Amino acid sequence: MRTDGLVFANRAMMAALQKEQALEQVRNVATLPGIVGPSLAMPDIHWGYGFPIGGVAAFDADEGIVSPGGVGYDINCGVRLLRSNLQAQELRPCLQQLADALFRNVPSGVGSHRRDLRLTLAQERKVLQQGARWAVAQGMGNELDLQHIEDGGCLAGADPDLLSERALERGRDQLGTLGSGNHFLEIQMVDEIREPRLADVLGLFPGQVTVTIHTGSRGLGYQVCDDYLRIMLRAAARYGISLPDRQLCCAPLNSPEGRQYLAAMACAANFAFANRQLITAWVRESFEQVLHQSAAAMGLSVIYDVCHNIAKYEQHVVAGVPRRLCVHRKGATRAFPPGHPDVPACYRAIGQPVLIPGDMGRYSYVLVGTAAGFEETFGSTCHGAGRLLSRHAAKKLASGRRIEEELAARGIVLRAAGRGTVAEEISEAYKDVTEVVEVVQQAGIGRIVARLRPLAVIKG
Amino acid sequence: MLGIERLLPEGIRGESMNFQQKARHIPCANCGQHTKKGGRAAFRLLEHTADMGIEAVAPTCDELFVQAAKALLSILAGQGRAFGDVQERTIEVTAGDMEELLVVWLNELLFMIQARGLWPLDMAVVRIHAGALEMRLRVVPLAANPEREIKAVTYHHLLVTHRHGQWRARVYLDL
Numbered sequence: 001m002r003t004d005g006l007v008f009a010n011r012a013m014m015a016a017l018q019k020e021q022a023l024e025q026v027r028n029v030a031t032l033p034g035i036v037g038p039s040l041a042m043p044d045i046h047w048g049y050g051f052p053i054g055g056v057a058a059f060d061a062d063e064g065i066v067s068p069g070g071v072g073y074d075i076n077c078g079v080r081l082l083r084s085n086l087q088a089q090e091l092r093p094c095l096q097q098l099a100d101a102l103f104r105n106v107p108s109g110v111g112s113h114r115r116d117l118r119l120t121l122a123q124e125r126k127v128l129q130q131g132a133r134w135a136v137a138q139g140m141g142n143e144l145d146l147q148h149i150e151d152g153g154c155l156a157g158a159d160p161d162l163l164s165e166r167a168l169e170r171g172r173d174q175l176g177t178l179g180s181g182n183h184f185l186e187i188q189m190v191d192e193i194r195e196p197r198l199a200d201v202l203g204l205f206p207g208q209v210t211v212t213i214h215t216g217s218r219g220l221g222y223q224v225c226d227d228y229l230r231i232m233l234r235a236a237a238r239y240g241i242s243l244p245d246r247q248l249c250c251a252p253l254n255s256p257e258g259r260q261y262l263a264a265m266a267c268a269a270n271f272a273f274a275n276r277q278l279i280t281a282w283v284r285e286s287f288e289q290v291l292h293q294s295a296a297a298m299g300l301s302v303i304y305d306v307c308h309n310i311a312k313y314e315q316h317v318v319a320g321v322p323r324r325l326c327v328h329r330k331g332a333t334r335a336f337p338p339g340h341p342d343v344p345a346c347y348r349a350i351g352q353p354v355l356i357p358g359d360m361g362r363y364s365y366v367l368v369g370t371a372a373g374f375e376e377t378f379g380s381t382c383h384g385a386g387r388l389l390s391r392h393a394a395k396k397l398a399s400g401r402r403i404e405e406e407l408a409a410r411g412i413v414l415r416a417a418g419r420g421t422v423a424e425e426i427s428e429a430y431k432d433v434t435e436v437v438e439v440v441q442q443a444g445i446g447r448i449v450a451r452l453r454p455l456a457v458i459k460g
Numbered sequence: 461m462l463g464i465e466r467l468l469p470e471g472i473r474g475e476s477m478n479f480q481q482k483a484r485h486i487p488c489a490n491c492g493q494h495t496k497k498g499g500r501a502a503f504r505l506l507e508h509t510a511d512m513g514i515e516a517v518a519p520t521c522d523e524l525f526v527q528a529a530k531a532l533l534s535i536l537a538g539q540g541r542a543f544g545d546v547q548e549r550t551i552e553v554t555a556g557d558m559e560e561l562l563v564v565w566l567n568e569l570l571f572m573i574q575a576r577g578l579w580p581l582d583m584a585v586v587r588i589h590a591g592a593l594e595m596r597l598r599v600v601p602l603a604a605n606p607e608r609e610i611k612a613v614t615y616h617h618l619l620v621t622h623r624h625g626q627w628r629a630r631v632y633l634d635l
Contacts, residue, residue, distance in 0.1 A: 020509055047509040049616030049632050073611040073634050111605030170575050180609045181635055219575065222611045226567055229615060233560065246615035390507045391635070418607040
């Protein structure tokens with residue numbers, strides 16, 4: 001090991017972690033060349049492949065490496081939160097109808113897509129270069145949306161020529177799709193405000209309707225990751241990097257392979273930004289169809305959009321020295337502090353909004369980044385509740401139960417493309433997100449602003 | 461089901477099939493011919509907190525690659541529908557060693573199913589050695605996609621061993 005591992009967790013979480021291989025993965029990451037500071041894990045840490053899920057690691061721009069496995073297959077999987085002017089009780093009478101409209105308008109589940117969206121190769125290349133900006137240029141959103149997305153919804157340096165034909169093929173049909181598994185679309189209400197002053201800046205108020213979108217770069221991202229893992233397996237051998245797990249294969253940041261991966265990764269990240277932007281447009285369309293008001297009149301606007309599988313160059317101060325680092329976040333969210341230039345001007349006084357979805361039956365949280373987090377975790381925090389049970393164990397627990405009815409009894413409407421997915425995604429399969437964000441708050445690496453409760457859940 | 465629209469022409473319903481059952485009953489020209497020597501060919505699914513692993517054992521390397529494929533297919537759960545004529549396909553892949561070859565093969569198979577919508581009815585190894593695999597398959601177009609998406613086959617904790625006359629493979633998937 002070249003450095004320490006540092007895991008943010010409470011006692012019960014640590015006990016659960018000992019039973020799986022996540023801690024070994026934290027240790028493996030600590031062996032990679034050029035790592036700066038500790039190999040970090042956020043409180044939603046669980047066993048991943050290569051890096052742990054919830055893992056954060058920063059690498060020196062000159063001495064360090066970049067690892068596709070440290071970003072993951074679903075490049076720029078992320079979360080977007082929309083606000084509205086609506087009160088939850090206004091929505092109650094038409095909630096079923098709205099859930100149906102969202103389920104109809106936003107393709108979810110394996111293989112689904114909108115018939116009215118067909119990309120030519122030339123258009124797809126533009127998506128990869130421009131990200132959410134491409135969608136806005138097509139009339140799917142506005143300039144204000146772009147200001148409220150991490151990196152403005154477009155990573156620089158994207159080069160579509162570095163993607164395989166296969167990656168482009170897989171992407172073409174999948175732009176504007178939610179996907180399956182843990183991806184979801186949720187109508188929520190603001191259940192509790194912890195910090196009224198901060199909530200006010202974010203435009204949140206009690207009882208308010210919000211919408212969360214959780215999806216990523218779909219098959220295009222998976223293919224980019226797989227293609228570059230094969231390249232990195234050769235590169236690691238060539239550059240004499242020894243690997244405790246092949247999934248950690250990597251290349252120096254300043255090598256041709258390292259630079260090419262980052263340019264290809266940026267394409268996939270931009271695809272994901274465009275994906276969430278298109279889905280936003282269809283969420284607005286669905287609300288308009290059901291409530292017969294314009295999206296603008298309903299105040300449906302983007303609060304923020306965060307990546308949680310990404311590697312990016314950032315400036316950090318380590319032991320008093322400013323350094324340019326490539327920060328890998330694998331199932332972790334950037335959480336920049338108040339005053340940071342990369343935080344949109346409207347939020348700069350309070351810090352970057354951080355969106356933490358929980359499971360489909362309980363809560364989600366809105367936090368902001370802190371100065372302490374910027375120092376201790378390279379401005380990173382958790383990304384969700386983190387899985388507790390395997391899919392098999394979750395299915396066993398769900399067997400014989402009517403999950404849809406259980407949720408309905410708690411006032412939650414469910415629309416799902418697949419029954420199996422619902423069983424695997426039951427609340428009990430996840431840690432209680434409240435415990436996770438409490439650890440974040442106590443450790444000072446994030447500040448809780450508001451709690452959201454699901455009203456309607458669309459699962460792929 | 462929006463997924464059907466991609467593949468199914470108007471008015472065709474297709475033949476209903478259970479993916480899990482289909483996967484378990486894939487005939488394999490290479491399988492079974494060595495069982496007289498006492499070798500066992502089988503697979504099982506491994507627990508993982510967020511994802512899933514597969515483990516396969518077989519008396520020959522050929523069978524190992526087929527068993528691993530069957531394990532992968534059994535995870536693509538749900539009720540599918542096939543339509544159209546059975547077609548022949550050959551998958552050829554190369555890799556640096558046997559372990560990498562297994563991952564590349566399974567990812568290639570996934571691509572054929574998830575991106576091209578073709579379901580394998582049977583498969584047979586034409587040739588295999590450390591750096592290359594050629595697999596011949598008979599496939600049928602799918603009218604509906606499997607319910608579960610597998611993002612990719614990973615290199616995490618990857619293992620292919622040959623000890624005491626038995627081949628063993630372990631591989632984890634990102635779901």
